Amino acid sequence: MDLGDWSRILLARVRRQFPVLAAATLVAVLALAGGVTPLFVAASWFLILLSLLLGAAEKAEAEPVATVEPIPVEVDPLPAITAAFGALDWPVILLSADATVLFQNRSAEKAFGQVPEGVHLSARLRSPGILDMVRETIATGQPTQIEHSERLPSERVYILRIAPVDLGATEGFGSPQRLFALAFRDISELRNIDRMRSDFVANASHELRTPLASLRGFIETLQGPAKGDVKAHDRFLGIMLEQANRMSRLVDDLLSLSRLELKAxxxxxxxxxxxxxxxxxxxxxxxxxxxxxxxxxxxxxxxxxxxxxxxxxxxxxxxxxxxxxxxxxxxxxxxxxxxxxxxxxxxxxxxxxxxxxxxxxxxxxxxxxxxxxxxxxxxxxxxxxxxxxxxxxxxxxxxxxxxxxxxxxxxxxxxxxx
The missing domain is CATH 3.30.565.10 (Histidine kinase-like ATPase, C-terminal domain)
Incomplete structure (x- = not known):
């Protein structure tokens, strides 16, 4: 409140306190005429001024204080979203409502190569299953996921999930934004382990059956009909050693193959x-x-x-x-x-x-x-x-x-x- 506001309040108070001012004028006239003492005149003026000031303060407290409205600030939510996705070790691609790429994190660049911003998703991922899933989620707004396999440069298996990112009505963007996050979860290791387990059981059992049958047969022969035949012992033990070496080579190759598949x-x-x-x-x-x-x-x-x-x-x-x-x-x-x-x-x-x-x-x-x-x-x-x-x-x-x-x-x- 400035000096002008105080002046207007004081004038209004003066109008309301006109009788008091009239009494003060009368006291002043009497004092000039010698009818009252100077001490009485001073006390009367002090009381009059105090009454005027208290009235002005009450008026100021009664008036509402003007408030300052905040100025709307435009906030872009994309930096916060991209920073969060960039910290993930899963590949994530952020799409607009027309399936163009707005952002991809480093994991996505490493897995699928860099996709320029503003390019349609189909420029990099051409799988009909992925594109159909993206179209469905954009049309319905409901999350969707599928399983997808990549064969080059090496075989990889992913669980793909796309879901809308609800930003609400964001200042500076008009209508609510429609963004969609496409995430890839790599399950290749799980698939490889399952396949290696089943392959190992099937192939190893088949390949080991022959040498094991030979070893069992020779052992039974050495324990039975050839128990005292020294020449048969030497010949059978040589064959048994060869079959055991064959099984050892087979196991070594299977283990080597398993290690290679895990880091292919x-x-x-x-x-x-x-x-x-x-x-x-x-x-x-x-x-x-x-x-x-x-x-x-x-x-x-x-x-x-x-x-x-x-x-x-x-x-x-x-x-x-x-x-x-x-x-x-x-x-x-x-x-x-x-x-x-x-x-x-x-x-x-x-x-x-x-x-x-x-x-x-x-x-x-x-x-x-x-x-x-x-x-x-x-x-x-x-x-x-x-x-x-x-x-x-x-x-x-x-x-x-x-x-x-x-x-x-x-x-x-x-x-x-x-």
């Missing part, structure tokens, strides 16, 4: 030069090649042949391929290994044998677990049927391809392309 989606990030890797593998397999009468020749570039990979796993890949070439291409007496590393192009390693070759109908299936072109031939060469399956899983983790070319009577070419 994690790409290696180390730089490995394939030239010394191939030299190391050739040296390790030299005794086997000499025993089989096979000459392993290397054709290596002068420069490095570097790829992103895990050295131990790559050694396992080329050991398997060169060992198979020596065993199954033994008739050709020679195995050629080519390493090609041209600048700005893919790195390739080819293992070529000159044996009997693989029939065309078997080529697409040779990387399946326990698949054999010839069961008798594979077992006679101490194979488990899991070698090429292990190779396939390692190369999948390395984002590489295995290309098989074979011609009956001329040999087989296994090419690994990074």
């Amino acid at each position: 989606h994690i790409a290696p990030d180390q730089t490995v030069d394939l030239v010394p890797v191939i030299n190391h593998v050739r040296d390790a397999l030299l005794p086997l090649a000499q025993e089989l009468g096979v000459d392993v020749k290397l054709h290596l570039p002068e420069a490095k042949a570097e790829v992103l990979g895990d050295r131990d796993e790559l050694v396992q890949v080329f050991e398997n391929l060169i060992e198979n070439a020596c065993k199954y291409g033994q008739e050709g007496k020679q195995v050629d290994v080519y390493v090609r590393a041209e600048p700005a192009s893919a790195v390739e390693v080819s293992v070529v044998d000159y044996g009997p070759g693989i029939p065309a109908e078997h080529v697409p299936r040779i990387t399946e677990r326990f698949y054999r072109v010839s069961v008798a031939d594979s077992r006679s060469k101490k194979g488990t049927g899991l070698g090429l399956a292990i190779v396939k899983h390692i190369l999948t983790r390395h984002r590489a391809r295995l290309i098989v070319k074979s011609e009956l009577g001329k040999g087989t070419d296994f090419t690994v392309r990074f």
Whole structure:
């Protein structure tokens, strides 16, 4: 309240206190005429002024105090929402009402690649099931979820759930905003564990049945008819040792395959030069090649042949391929290994044998677990049927391809392309 307000209140009080002012004027006249003492005049004026001031204060308290209305402030809710989604380790994509991408967190960028803002969801995720689910939720406003599988670059399984984000009537945006959060929950590990458990039971029981039956038969024979036959003991114990070694190799390969499957989606990030890797593998397999009468020749570039990979796993890949070439291409007496590393192009390693070759109908299936072109031939060469399956899983983790070319009577070419 300013000075002008106080003046108006004082004038109003003066009008209401006119009788008091008249009495004060009369006292002043009498004082000038000498009818009253100066002390009486001073006391009278003091009482009059005090009455006027108290009246003005009561008036001011009676008047309502003006309040200041708050100025509306425009608030954008998107930064808070995107900050919350960005802290999650699940892939999350925020969509508008027309299914365009408004935001994706780092987990979504890592899993599916970066999607520019304002681009329709179908530019990145083209699965009809996902797009139908998104359309349904946008139309009905009800949460929906489905199970979705990705096969490239590695097989992944997700539970997708989309739900509306209710922002209400937000200042600065007019009508309530309609946003939708699309979340991905990775259940690949659970699916892999379930599949590995069932595969292990089915395949291991099948593969272990034969050696176990042999061991049981020989043990029963040694305990019965051949109990005192020393020559039979030596022969049967040798066969039993071979069957036990076969079971040991089978279990080792199954465990190796299980470990590879668990980390198949994690790409290696180390730089490995394939030239010394191939030299190391050739040296390790030299005794086997000499025993089989096979000459392993290397054709290596002068420069490095570097790829992103895990050295131990790559050694396992080329050991398997060169060992198979020596065993199954033994008739050709020679195995050629080519390493090609041209600048700005893919790195390739080819293992070529000159044996009997693989029939065309078997080529697409040779990387399946326990698949054999010839069961008798594979077992006679101490194979488990899991070698090429292990190779396939390692190369999948390395984002590489295995290309098989074979011609009956001329040999087989296994090419690994990074």
